Amino acid sequence: MHESGVQVLLLGSTHAEYGRMEKMLSSVQSYRYHLIWHESLKAGEEAIKKGHHDVVLLDCQHHPNQALGILQTNLDRGSQLPFIAITESVDDIVAQQALSFGAIDFLALENMDNYVLSRCIGYAVEKSHVEQKLSQLNLYDPLTGVPNRMYFLQNLEEAIDKASRQQQNLSLLLINLDGFSRVNASFGSDAGDQLVTIMAERLTGCVRKSDSVSRLNGDEFALVLDDCEGHDDIALVAKKVIDVLSAPFEIAGQPLVVSCSIGIAVYPDAGVTVEDMLQSANMAMQEAKAERGCQFHFYNKTTNAEVIAQISLEQDLRRALRAEEFELFYQPRVSLESGETVGMEGLLRWRHPIRGLVSPSEFIPVAEESGLIVPLGYWVIQQACADIRSMDEKLATPLDVAVNLSFKQLQDSMFVDTSSRIIKQSGIDPSRLEFELTETAIMSNYQQTYEGMMALHKMGVTFSLDDFGTGFSSFAHIQRLPISALKVDRSFIRNVAKSNEDAIIVKAMINLAHSLRLKVIAEGVETLEQIQFLWQNQCDQVQGFYFSPAVSMKDFNLMIEQRATSII
């Protein structure tokens, strides 16, 4: 409360109503009231942000929804400012609504007099003082000991004020673990708590004292940097955070590697209010999450549009899965020794009712980010098994079928159980099915992947290493895995017949694979020269447009039949 009296902000009332209340308050002897009035709620919201008022009288008679919106915003910000709703009568429905949106009390104009008004204001101001004192005691997160959401919101508000006065930059980093809910689900909430506690320790340990780390909820932390010059400095801090969080966590006696995503909002470009800064950082975080592994992203104005586009693609994908719009196309794998098709790779296609055939590079990243890749991936496995069965009825020689696995599928704790059930139910021989995995996918969660691969390998399923040469792999690790083939990435094959350097690399890859007793499959083979080179260097199989792009099962069968007849 100010020395000079109680600062009362009146919003949304008409001039006549304002006059009436002004008169009531000035007749109160025991207190001095300063009544500030805005008829427009919009102007009132600005005044709330700027001013230091003791209490707000929010008139809900004229624009109830807008008034409730102001209460909601106040609630979201964790603000302590007390609101009294003004209604026409005691039984106005909006009175109850206002209370549920955090108003401290309500006053009906029909029975308002100077005594009721001043008592109600006094009560609201006192009550909010008590609450403020109580919440001071509640500013820290009990689990980790760092400031909680409420304290963070206050700090950010103050930091924004300071930055605006001193015309400085200010950045907000939102830090979120990827797949935290899965840690909780697979190891229990105690393990989740343990993870969050270590995370808080590491974060506090890696920033300066003046940069405050807070826990907003679950596995979401915020970091406010108040004097970082330019994006490079901020990026350095983000990288440091990524570094400390990517070291294995010891949870329930086991090492666990998690990745994180960071969304960054820089004041004033990303917003000048607490809400805008938070929203921008959140959007940037969504962007970061859309990319694999540890990533950080700065908010920029286009982020907004991109996130919205991604959300609608995600909804569209959900619908498509139900509407069965996906198809599995197949590309042949040809043996260089016999010249015959010995297998095929299943490649996903989306037959969109409006967009036509959509390629996986457009929708797989969104499916991975949203987790939809898990059910979609099961659909692929089940379809591949069904196609193996139907082909066996038509073709004399059995062809092996490979399908791609995403790193996200392997992180699903049910993956081994569900996929082995699908394979068993289909009745196929499991050794006819191969899973293609990239090095990055394997290394993103080595232990879990290793165990899953071993279990499936026991059943007879085989594995190959996809996009070989493009990711990071540790040979000590790869050697222990039940892999039977390496697929040399398209980028090395492209110039193999023209570039000496690429030729040397591919030869080395073939030797390496053979020394590990692995087959070698070249991807993206488009020319006869490439085939000659690969044949001379003992590459086992080739796959690429030279033979055929991926085609529907029907076309694939036709192609195989034609080849068979053309030989005869």
Ligand code: C2E
């Ligand atoms: P990938 O596993 O490396 O698949 C090979 C990609 O190269 C395919 O693109 C294929 O059409 C293309 N390709 C094959 N031969 C040639 C060639 O001679 N020249 C050129 N320029 N390209 C060739 P596609 O079908 O667009 O698939 C792209 C990626 O999407 C795949 O890369 C794979 O990572 C992913 N993907 C496709 N289907 C699935 C699926 O069912 N599940 C998962 N998780 N990922 C999938």
Ligand code: CA
């Ligand atoms: Ca592949």
Ligand code: CA
């Ligand atoms: Ca590949």
